[in-house]
Amino acid sequence: MKSVSFHVPGKPQGKARARTFYNPNLGRHMSVTPDNTVLYENLIKTMYIHAAKGCKFEKGEPVTLCIIARYMPAKSTSKKKLQQMLDGEILPLKKPDMDNIVKVIADALNSVAYQDDSQVVLVKAKKVYSALEGVDVTIEEYRKGE
Template sequence: MHSVTFQVPGKPQGKARARTYYNANAGKHVSSTPDKTVLYENFIKDRYLQKADGVYLEAGTPVTLRIVARFLPPKSKPKKVKHQMLDGEILPLKKPDMDNIVKVVADALNGVAYHDDTQIALVVAKKAYSAVEGLDITVEEYKDGK
């Protein structure tokens, strides 16, 4: 079974909305993805390519995408609360929204890990506190709901 697990260091980011504006020179409305999102997607692609060793899931192959978004506990919290956060007793109920994290990862890996993100049949994603922030991502061939 084809499977690639890799990490993306740094604070997890979600997919930002495309900005739409009227371009008077072109005489039409134009949409563009914010530069910060494009840079983050390219970073995710780069991290995947460093670990993938040529793994690419062809069109027609269902895909499972697993994501763990790791956040640092706030510095302002007491030690006891930080320990609860790091032990998983308290979860990060904050921005970015989980669906936007999934979207930025799915779009970043489009055409790199798999032919198209329509192949994604299963997504398992969670937010957690950790001593090191970042994303843990696994892309694998979907097998029987697992």
């Protein structure tokens, strides 16, 4: 079964909304994706390309996207609470929203891992506390019965 796993280092980020404005020189409205989102999407692409070694999911091939967003606990957290966080007893109920994390990863992998993110038919995503901050991503062939 075809599968690619990779880690995106740094604090998990979500897809920011595009900024729309009227450009009087062109006489029309324009939308621009914020720079931070563009940079984060480029990092995701780079990490995928490095891990995939040429693996790409063909057009029309359904895929499963598995995402684990890892957050570091605050340095001021007590030892007891820190252990509860790392054991998964306390989960990160913080920004960015999980749907925005999924969106930035799915969009970044368009034309890189797959032809279009419409090929993603199943998403498994969760937020956890971890000693290593970042996002773990696995893209694999969809298996019936999942």
